[in-house]
Amino acid sequence: MTTTTKPMIEAYPAEITLDRTKLAATVNALIACSEACTSCADACLSESSVAELTKCVRTNMDCADICGTTARVLSRHTAYDANISRSLLEACAVACRSCGDECAVHAGMHDHCRVCAEACRACEQACRDLVASMS
Amino acid sequence: MTTTTKPMIEAYPAEITLDRTKLAATVNALIACSEACTSCADACLSESSVAELTKCVRTNMDCADICGTTARVLSRHTAYDANISRSLLEACAVACRSCGDECAVHAGMHDHCRVCAEACRACEQACRDLVASMS
Amino acid sequence: MTTTTKPMIEAYPAEITLDRTKLAATVNALIACSEACTSCADACLSESSVAELTKCVRTNMDCADICGTTARVLSRHTAYDANISRSLLEACAVACRSCGDECAVHAGMHDHCRVCAEACRACEQACRDLVASMS
Amino acid sequence: MTTTTKPMIEAYPAEITLDRTKLAATVNALIACSEACTSCADACLSESSVAELTKCVRTNMDCADICGTTARVLSRHTAYDANISRSLLEACAVACRSCGDECAVHAGMHDHCRVCAEACRACEQACRDLVASMS
Numbered sequence: 200m201t202t203t204t205k206p207m208i209e210a211y212p213a214e215i216t217l218d219r220t221k222l223a224a225t226v227n228a229l230i231a232c233s234e235a236c237t238s239c240a241d242a243c244l245s246e247s248s249v250a251e252l253t254k255c256v257r258t259n260m261d262c263a264d265i266c267g268t269t270a271r272v273l274s275r276h277t278a279y280d281a282n283i284s285r286s287l288l289e290a291c292a293v294a295c296r297s298c299g300d301e302c303a304v305h306a307g308m309h310d311h312c313r314v315c316a317e318a319c320r321a322c323e324q325a326c327r328d329l330v331a332s333m334s
Numbered sequence: 335m336t337t338t339t340k341p342m343i344e345a346y347p348a349e350i351t352l353d354r355t356k357l358a359a360t361v362n363a364l365i366a367c368s369e370a371c372t373s374c375a376d377a378c379l380s381e382s383s384v385a386e387l388t389k390c391v392r393t394n395m396d397c398a399d400i401c402g403t404t405a406r407v408l409s410r411h412t413a414y415d416a417n418i419s420r421s422l423l424e425a426c427a428v429a430c431r432s433c434g435d436e437c438a439v440h441a442g443m444h445d446h447c448r449v450c451a452e453a454c455r456a457c458e459q460a461c462r463d464l465v466a467s468m469s
Numbered sequence: 470m471t472t473t474t475k476p477m478i479e480a481y482p483a484e485i486t487l488d489r490t491k492l493a494a495t496v497n498a499l500i501a502c503s504e505a506c507t508s509c510a511d512a513c514l515s516e517s518s519v520a521e522l523t524k525c526v527r528t529n530m531d532c533a534d535i536c537g538t539t540a541r542v543l544s545r546h547t548a549y550d551a552n553i554s555r556s557l558l559e560a561c562a563v564a565c566r567s568c569g570d571e572c573a574v575h576a577g578m579h580d581h582c583r584v585c586a587e588a589c590r591a592c593e594q595a596c597r598d599l600v601a602s603m604s
Numbered sequence: 605m606t607t608t609t610k611p612m613i614e615a616y617p618a619e620i621t622l623d624r625t626k627l628a629a630t631v632n633a634l635i636a637c638s639e640a641c642t643s644c645a646d647a648c649l650s651e652s653s654v655a656e657l658t659k660c661v662r663t664n665m666d667c668a669d670i671c672g673t674t675a676r677v678l679s680r681h682t683a684y685d686a687n688i689s690r691s692l693l694e695a696c697a698v699a700c701r702s703c704g705d706e707c708a709v710h711a712g713m714h715d716h717c718r719v720c721a722e723a724c725r726a727c728e729q730a731c732r733d734l735v736a737s738m739s
Contacts, residue, residue, distance in 0.1 A: 201606050203636040203723050207643035210715035213650040230635060231608040234679060238612035240530075241680040244523040245618040253514040254413035260510075260530070261407050261418055267672065268403040272396050274639060275646040278389035283396055286428045290421035297415050310615035318608050336471050338501045338588050342508035345581035348515040365500060366473045369544060373477035375665075376545040379658040380483040388649040395645075395665070402537065409504060410511040445480035453473050524683035531677050531688055538673040542666050548659035550702050553666055556695035563691045 200227045207274070215276045221332060222273060225325040229270035229291070232322035235315040236263035236298060242311035255301050255312065262298035265291050266322060273329075285333055288326045295323035335362045342409070350411045356467060357408060360460040364405035364426070367457035370450040371398035371433060377446035390436050390447065397433035400426050401457060408464075420468055423461045430458035470497045477544070485546045491602060492543060495595040499540035499561070502592035505585040506533035506568060512581035525571050525582065532568035535561050536592060543599075555603055558596045565593035605632045612679070620681045626737060627678060630730040634675035634696070637727035641668035641703060644720035651714065660706050660717065667703035670696050671727060678734075690738055693731045700728035 205223045208215070215222065240259035243252040269291040272284060299319030306313035340358045343350070350357065375394035378387040404426040407419060434454030441448035475493045478485070485492065510529035513522040539561040542554060569589030576583035610628045613620070620627065645664035648657040674696040677689060704724030711718035 201636050201639055202632075203640035203643070203719060206719045207640055207647070207716060210719055211643070211647050211650065212714070212716070226639070227607075230639060231606050234606055234631070234635060234675070235608040235612055237676050237679045238608070238616070241527065241682050242612070242616050244526055244682040245616065247520075249523060250517075250519050253519060256514055256526070257410055257412045257511065258415065258418075260410065261415075263676075264403045264406050265418075265422065268399045270639070271399050271642050271668075274642045275392055275395065277392045277646050277649040280393065280396075280432050283393075283400075283425070283429050283432055286421075286425035287400065290418070290425040293421040294418050297418055309617070311612060311617070314608060314611045314615055336501050336504055337497075338505040338508070338584060341584045342505055342512070342581060345579070345584055346508070346512050346515065347579070347581070361504070362472075365504060366471050369471055369496070369500060369540070370473035370477055372541050372544045373473070373481070376547050376662065377477070377481050379547040379661055380481065382655075384655050384658060385652075388654060391649055391661070392646065398541075405504070406507050406533075409507045412511050412514040444482070446477060446482070449473060449476045449480055527680055527682045528685065528688075530680065531685075534673045534676050535688075535692065538669045541669050545662055545665065547662045550663065550666075553663075553670075553695070553699050553702055556691075556698045557670065560688070560691035560695040564688050567685050567688055 201230050204230070211276050213276065216279050217329070218332060221329060225329045226270050226273050228322040228325035229266045229273070232295060232318040233263045233266035233270065235318035236266065239302065239311045239315035242309070246309065252305065255305060258298045258301045259315070262294045262319065265294045281333060285330055288330045292323050292326040295319045295326065299323060336365050339365070346411050348411065351414055352464070353467060356464060360464045361405050361408050363457040363460035364401045364408070367430060367453040368398045368401035368405065370453035371401065374437065374446045374450035377444070381444065387440065390440060393433045393436045394450070397429045397454065400429045416468060420465055423465045427458045427461040430454045430461065434458060471500050474500070481546050483546065486549055487599070488602060491599060495599045496540050496543050498592040498595035499536045499543070502565060502588040503533045503536035503540065505588035506530070506536065509572065509581045509585035512579070516579065522575065525575060528568045528571045529585070532564045532589065535564045551603060555600055558600045562593045562596040565589045565596065569593060606635050609635070616681050618681065621684055622734070623737060626734060630734045631675050631678050633727040633730035634671045634678070637700060637723045638668045638671035638675065640720040640723035641671065644707065644716045647714070647716035657710065660710060663703045663706045664720070667699045667724065670699045686738060690735055693735045697728045697731040700724045700731065704728060
């Protein structure tokens, strides 16, 4: 887990509408997925079969960007706007689903795709769980 | 308009499902909104009334991040995934609506909020237009 | 030019140490370069010769990230810290030089590399000019 | 530690010039610092004394952006360019120093500044150690 996520949520000086433990778990899943996707895009570029991995690279880049942005939005609690968080979490779950599906295709061949697919699945689930807890 | 958006879309070597002119307009609106929101968050910090602008700063930060990420996703055309683009554009429109509403509250007092509110409105409309053209 | 850069700098409510016109030009060059690099990385993925363009994709991704971050830092003027701006501009110029050099290798073959190389050269120059004006 | 950093570095299919353990530690420090700075900027906005924390918010935003970008660049190993990594790590160390200094001023009053200052110090050291190992 990212070392600062939980202590920073605990140090927030005002109320947080969402459950802090669930929120921290989601932020950590987002950060881990963003890091995995950035790394997987690059690892694909170094495979001799890169021409067959271009969809994987592209989806990884999208997923890395969307997860990174979602982690930042969820790390802010001032003037909380449930509409922004919910719609962004839903978009993030869609990106994680697509990226996890694509990485899973190559998971038997490439360890980076296997690790990344797992990170995408975990992140998709965390996003959906948090959305479910919001309503 | 950002000088490179249109020539880069024209230089893309394969098919693009979406209308290239509409796509370029949306990317430009996203980039302009992201830049305005980053600047407005900072300008608010330099106002003596910053304590009344904290919601504005926070929403600006979210909107800057989400618009920046959406611009990047829309600048990629390889292995296009309509589900990711659509859900992200919808989340982005939500963020632009919230940020535009908040900036509009302060538009009479602060020129940076007025310019930023206009950029948010234009970006929200561009996102909604592009989503409408996708179905 | 990005439509919001200049009006947002003009709307900043306090003093800006750097020349506002030069600053706006640099931010615009950074935004244009970041957009070009994001697009060029993706366009390379759609070339049949992608296996020969992996260095270009990777350098494009770095340059897109660094230019985007530098544009954000330069769009903030509150509590200006010349050391951060200067060292980041120097790092950005290094990234633009590398990316411009790599794109230039492929400029005769691929229009996206040609446009991107020009954006990198212009951005490198803008970064160096701004650093020169700071001392 | 971010759960995916180490396994993704281990799964990279080609040579990495830098020491993989040291590299993973630096990426983790960068991710933790970026997350802490994003959270600290927001926590400052919720303090009643926000008017005295505007320098902290601004430096946090810069440091979050720069650490996030540096983590991404260091997560890529294809076509490694030591000049980009070195200059970016140096810029990142400068940002971490400034942000750590500013957060330290408020560490006795605000727990979020105390945790963030520690993350900045650790990240600055990790960046400097990695640069030292590169020459």
